[in-house]
Amino acid sequence: AQSVTQLDSQVPVFEEAPVELRCNYSSSVSVYLFWYVQYPNQGLQLLLKYLSGSTLVKGINGFEAEFNKSQTSFHLRKPSVHISDTAEYFCAVSDFTGGGNKLTFGTGTQLKVEL
Amino acid sequence: KAGVTQTPRYLIKTRGQQVTLSCSPISGHRSVSWYQQTPGQGLQFLFEYFSETQRNKGNFPGRFSGRQFSNSRSEMNVSTLELGDSALYLCASSLRRNNEQFFGPGTRLTVL
Numbered sequence: 001a002q003s004v005t006q007l008d009s010q011v012p013v014f015e016e017a018p019v020e021l022r023c024n025y026s027s028s029v030s031v032y033l034f035w036y037v038q039y040p041n042q043g044l045q046l047l048l049k050y051l052s053g054s055t056l057v058k059g060i061n062g063f064e065a066e067f068n069k070s071q072t073s074f075h076l077r078k079p080s081v082h083i084s085d086t087a088e089y090f091c092a093v094s095d096f097t098g099g100g101n102k103l104t105f106g107t108g109t110q111l112k113v114e115l
Numbered sequence: 116k117a118g119v120t121q122t123p124r125y126l127i128k129t130r131g132q133q134v135t136l137s138c139s140p141i142s143g144h145r146s147v148s149w150y151q152q153t154p155g156q157g158l159q160f161l162f163e164y165f166s167e168t169q170r171n172k173g174n175f176p177g178r179f180s181g182r183q184f185s186n187s188r189s190e191m192n193v194s195t196l197e198l199g200d201s202a203l204y205l206c207a208s209s210l211r212r213n214n215e216q217f218f219g220p221g222t223r224l225t226v227l
Contacts, residue, residue, distance in 0.1 A: 034215070036218070041220075042220055042221075043119075043205055043218035043219050043220045043221050044205065044207075044218040045218070046215060046216075046217065049215055090158065092158075101146055101148045101163050101171070101207070101209055101212060101213070101214070101216055102148070102160045102163065102171050102173070103148075103150075103158075103160060103207075103216065104160070105157060105158035105159075106157075107157050108157065108158075
């Protein structure tokens, strides 16, 4: 079984400051990792994904994440946030070994960007 | 290319009723998955359909069911609604299995 832990339920940050949203996962097999963003009253939008290859993954809107297998982490970062980045962010894992598209999500981190 | 569409966007039902939600995947996508999102339980996988067959199922009671049609459109049904079924139901589609998923805007179900 897989699990995802997002340690921070809320992260307040000032505009133009850097931010890191933490994600740790647990799995007995190799995994694929994702970060999704959810704006109020909307569905989930894929920010970035790690399937294989380079451990530093760049996504949309200036976000990037680094896969660390030894620490089982996949933290999301942005060097300078904008007020429009205020949203909830979800880390998710899928092993794909059993086939199929079952995503296991973390509990989410609410990013609040303040002026 | 149009994204994943879900209908209706909002729904209000009373306990004991049943409800059917619809999902149209991105054109060409053959896999459709459903998720339930609640404040208490977060995002939970319901089931996945591919080629009109359920391929994977989450830990939900039998009141939750679904199906997929030959054009890949999918429906999910919840019978004998309970207050705890109030949630945002999200549909996601992908080109094939083992592939990244694209989510629709969701259907917000309120059970009174």
